[in-house]
Every structure is written in C-alpha cells, then in structure tokens.
Amino acid sequence: MAKVCTRPETGTLYLDFFFRGVRCREQTALPDTVVNRKTVQAFLNRIQKEIAQGMFDYAATFPNSARLARFAGTATAQSVIGAAVPAPMMISAVSVSTPSCADFSVTWRAEMAPQWRRLHRQGVDDIFKKHLLPTFGERTLSEITKADVLTFRAGLAQRKGRGGMPMSPSRINKIMCILRQHLNEAADRFGFTPAFRGIKPLKMRRPEVQPFSMEEVERIRTAIRADFRAYVTVRFFTGMRTGEINGLKWKYVDLEHGLILVRETFTDGEAEENAKTEQSIRDIPMLPMVREALEEQKKVRHQDSEYVFANANGAPIDAHNFANRVWYPLLRYLELEKRRPYQTRHTTATLMLASGENPEWIAKLMGHANTQMLFTVYSRFVPNLTREDGRAITGFINSRNPPPVPASHSELTQKQIETMDADALRQALKAALLAQKTPPKENSHGIA
Structure with a gap:
C-alpha cells in the first residue's frame, strides 16, 4: 500500500510504494507540513495511477534514484509526471545520496554500542577493520548490490583462518551477520533496497562436544595439582563457563544457602558485570562435592583477593596459562584425548542428563534459554552413559502382554x-x- 511517511532524523517527507513487486522509498526535501503532505500525497496518487496504466517511467520521475538500473526501460509510454507536477516538486522529490560504508559504520557502531557487551564491540570493530572496510569502505551504501555481497562471501571462503585452515562457515556467517545488520539499517534509514534480500547463512556443522566420563573426571580430580583441584571440581559439577568461574568473587558464593551467584565474567584481562546473556545471570545450587571444594578453597584463599580462584598475585586465573601449563599437560600424563577446558561444561550437562535430572532444571542451571540445546547437542551422549535405551517401553509392553x-x-x-x-x-x-x-x-x- 502506497503512503507518505516522515523521516524521523530529518523531519522530511518520503514516498513509500511498490513498483513491479519491489518496495520503493524515495526521499523528498519537503518538511512535514499539512500543505506539503497534501502536495506529496497528490504526487503519489499520480504515480499510483500511472503504475496501474503501465505508463510509469521511474527514470523520468526520480532521475537520481539508486534504483534506476533495476527499473531501466520500464515505461511503456511517455510519463506525464513531468507535465503534471510543478518543477519545484520534481526537484524536491529527488532521492538524497547515501553516505559511504565507512562513514555510516562509525555512526551505526556508536548507536549500537550501549546494547553490546565489551567483547562483542571489540569483535565488531575487528570485523570492520579486517574485512568490511577494505572491501566496502569507500563504496556508497546504495551502490552495494546482492552480487557484491555474494562475491565478498565467496572471497571469505578462500581466506585462511586460524592455523592456516580455510575460514569456517561459523566465522563467515558471523562476518556476514554484521554486514547484514549494517546494510539493512542503512537501507531502512536512507530508503534503498537491501542487498541481503534472499541471502541465507551457510550451513554449519553441529559443534563438537566431547564430554568426559565419570571415570575420567575422577582421574583428573585425583591427579591434578592440589592448588587446582577445587577449581576443576567446581568446573565439572556446576557447568560454569570459563569467564564465569574465573570471574567468580567470594561475595557471590553463598555457603549458607548453598548457591553460586553468576553475576560477572572475566575475559581478556577485564572483568565485566554483564553475563553472556540474560539467562546467564543465574543462581547455581551447590552439589555436595562443590560445597566441599569451596569450603576447602576458602581455607587457602588469597587474603588480598576478592576472587575465589586467584593466582599468586591475587588476580583471576588466566585461561590460557591454565590450559597450556596445567590442563593439557595433565591430559597427556593421563593419556586422555586432548580436549579444551570448556568440555568440563559439556560434561556437566551429559552427566546430569544421564542421571535422570529434569532437562528444564539442567537448562536453567547451565544458563540456557530453553531445553533445545540439551536435546540437539547433549542428548546423543546419554545412551553411551545409561545403556538402557528402550528399556522403559519394553517393560511397559511386556507388562501388558x-x-x-x-x-x-x-x-x-x-x-x-x-x-x-x-x-x-x-x-x-x-x-x-x-x-x-x-x-x-x-x-x-x-x-x-
């Protein structure tokens, strides 16, 4: 449906209509007044009439529009707009030019920064610096086409990622997601067709989940250095993320009520009050072995540190140092398959599922929004732990027959x-x- 709208940031009027199945929005230079709105509405009514008669000439009506290439040669007869509309109106209906990708990226990132976490802001800045600005920085936003976007994505697939391997679909999708958000916001703000229409994300493999068995957990807890035994115990039986447990402070350990309050994270050398997601801010009930580990840790705590697990200087445990100097050497010593410390979180989920705990309770404990993650990622490990698949239905059938x-x-x-x-x-x-x-x-x- 065609309508006359007002651009919030400029207070000027623009036309919003469909032509040949494409939504078109063309800016005017007229401020939103009663008289101007009537004038633009009359202009829009005339456009609609010409479209219905097959006589609308996009190039003659909007000679500076970014859509001219798409609608070149669409008129079947000479447009009468030029004769019907006064010259000042024609000039004011010309579409305004759009800024470059680089210029608008500064504005867009500044506007979005308050709702982004620190690490996400850094990631977005890094994506613009390494990938988007070298390719699109000097381009006018309205000139970027779907073909340009697809060519850019194909180029990403040829680049090398970590370890000299091709860039993963997950990483490519993340880069493309930032570009999509940036271009879609520009298209909505300046009134041009989004270049991302019809482009779907690349298919990704399910994340590799390699949890430890209960036997392996006990071997690790027994063999690890004494000063890290409480640390790995809490990791294995709470499902806390690396940043969550490294940033855990004593003020968030409620031994009286048996709760660990997840309120902060510590990543890349900085503490941050906001957790990963809204669901990540949660209270984790202490299992007996977790309570025991924390009580022991409190006896040997660093007197000048507010962190539960601190190094000799009182600072939080460094994730990279722990992995390279403690974790991986221990796995080699025990002749266990090399797995990231993050697999302790996956171990929590699989052990709890295998023990028959309520999936909704597990999802809440892990900080998931719902149980979908449990059933799509973790549930395939449960049969290897219980070895009783189908026993319930078999027993029911045999009891009846x-x-x-x-x-x-x-x-x-x-x-x-x-x-x-x-x-x-x-x-x-x-x-x-x-x-x-x-x-x-x-x-x-x-x-x-």
Missing part, C-alpha cells in the same frame, strides 16, 4: 528359541537351571 514361557525346557525347539525375545529366553534358561538343581519327584511306584 507377558511373553509365553514354555512349560518345560525339554519341550523347546530350535525354532522356538529363535522366535523368543530376551525376557522369555532368560526365563527359559532359569527354568532349565532350576530343573537341573531340583531332583525329580518319584511316583507311587518309586520310579522317577
């Missing part, structure tokens, strides 16, 4: 044995063993 048990094991044939289920076969074997142990009853003649 008990399998027939042969009267005597001597009557069993090979065919009967092959058709018997596991429960019936076990009962038959028990009957056979019982028959072997029980002496036969004598008849009245003393003959068995």
Whole structure:
C-alpha cells in the first residue's frame, strides 16, 4: 500500500510504494507540513495511477534514484509526471545520496554500542577493520548490490583462518551477520533496497562436544595439582563457563544457602558485570562435592583477593596459562584425548542428563534459554552413559502382554528359541537351571 511517511532524523517527507513487486522509498526535501503532505500525497496518487496504466517511467520521475538500473526501460509510454507536477516538486522529490560504508559504520557502531557487551564491540570493530572496510569502505551504501555481497562471501571462503585452515562457515556467517545488520539499517534509514534480500547463512556443522566420563573426571580430580583441584571440581559439577568461574568473587558464593551467584565474567584481562546473556545471570545450587571444594578453597584463599580462584598475585586465573601449563599437560600424563577446558561444561550437562535430572532444571542451571540445546547437542551422549535405551517401553509392553514361557525346557525347539525375545529366553534358561538343581519327584511306584 502506497503512503507518505516522515523521516524521523530529518523531519522530511518520503514516498513509500511498490513498483513491479519491489518496495520503493524515495526521499523528498519537503518538511512535514499539512500543505506539503497534501502536495506529496497528490504526487503519489499520480504515480499510483500511472503504475496501474503501465505508463510509469521511474527514470523520468526520480532521475537520481539508486534504483534506476533495476527499473531501466520500464515505461511503456511517455510519463506525464513531468507535465503534471510543478518543477519545484520534481526537484524536491529527488532521492538524497547515501553516505559511504565507512562513514555510516562509525555512526551505526556508536548507536549500537550501549546494547553490546565489551567483547562483542571489540569483535565488531575487528570485523570492520579486517574485512568490511577494505572491501566496502569507500563504496556508497546504495551502490552495494546482492552480487557484491555474494562475491565478498565467496572471497571469505578462500581466506585462511586460524592455523592456516580455510575460514569456517561459523566465522563467515558471523562476518556476514554484521554486514547484514549494517546494510539493512542503512537501507531502512536512507530508503534503498537491501542487498541481503534472499541471502541465507551457510550451513554449519553441529559443534563438537566431547564430554568426559565419570571415570575420567575422577582421574583428573585425583591427579591434578592440589592448588587446582577445587577449581576443576567446581568446573565439572556446576557447568560454569570459563569467564564465569574465573570471574567468580567470594561475595557471590553463598555457603549458607548453598548457591553460586553468576553475576560477572572475566575475559581478556577485564572483568565485566554483564553475563553472556540474560539467562546467564543465574543462581547455581551447590552439589555436595562443590560445597566441599569451596569450603576447602576458602581455607587457602588469597587474603588480598576478592576472587575465589586467584593466582599468586591475587588476580583471576588466566585461561590460557591454565590450559597450556596445567590442563593439557595433565591430559597427556593421563593419556586422555586432548580436549579444551570448556568440555568440563559439556560434561556437566551429559552427566546430569544421564542421571535422570529434569532437562528444564539442567537448562536453567547451565544458563540456557530453553531445553533445545540439551536435546540437539547433549542428548546423543546419554545412551553411551545409561545403556538402557528402550528399556522403559519394553517393560511397559511386556507388562501388558507377558511373553509365553514354555512349560518345560525339554519341550523347546530350535525354532522356538529363535522366535523368543530376551525376557522369555532368560526365563527359559532359569527354568532349565532350576530343573537341573531340583531332583525329580518319584511316583507311587518309586520310579522317577
């Protein structure tokens, strides 16, 4: 539906209409007054009439529009707009030029900064510096096309990421997501067609999850250095993220009520009050081994540090130092497969699922918004831990339809044995063993 709208940042009027299935928004230089709105509405009504008659000439009506290439040669007859609309109106209806990608990126990032966490802001700045500005920095926003975006993505796929390997689909999607947000906001603000229309993210593999078994957990807790035993115990049985446990302060440890309050994180040498997501701000109930570990840690705590797990200087544990100097050497010593310390979090989820804990409770403890993560990532490890898949439904079916048990094991044939289920076969074997142990009853003649 065609309408006349007001640009909030400038207070000027613009036209919003559809032509050949494409939404078009063309800016005017007229301020939003009653008279100007009536004039622009009359102009828009005339455009709508010409579109209906197949006589609308986009180039003649909006000669400086960014959409001219798309609608080149669309008029079937000479447009009458030029004759019907006064010259001042035609001049004022010309679309304003858009800024360059580099100039608008400064404005956009400044506007979005208050709602972004520190690490995300740094990541966005890094993406613009390394990838977006070298390619699109000097380009006018309205000139960036869908083909340009696809070419850029194809180029990313050819670049090398960490370790000299091709850039992962996850990393490419993250870069493209920032570009999408940037261009979509510009398109909405300056009234041009978004270049990202119809472009879908690359498909990604499910994240690798390699949790430890309970036996491996106990081996690690037993063999690790004494000053890190409480640290890994809390990691294994709370599911806390690396930044959450490294940034844990004593004021957030409530031993009286048995709770760990996740309120801050510590990453890249800086503490941050906001957690990763809204759901990440949570209270974690202490399991007995966690309470015991924290009570022991309190006895040997650094007297001048507010952090639960601190180094000799009282600063939080450095994630890289712990991984390279303690964690990986320990795994090599125990001859365990190399896994990141973050796998302790995955271990928490799989052990709790295997023990039969309520999935919603586990999701809340882990800081997930819902149980979807549990069922899509962790649940495939549960069968390897319980070895009882299908036992519940099998028991239910057998209770309703008990399998027939042969009267005597001597009557069993090979065919009967092959058709018997596991429960019936076990009962038959028990009957056979019982028959072997029980002496036969004598008849009245003393003959068995």
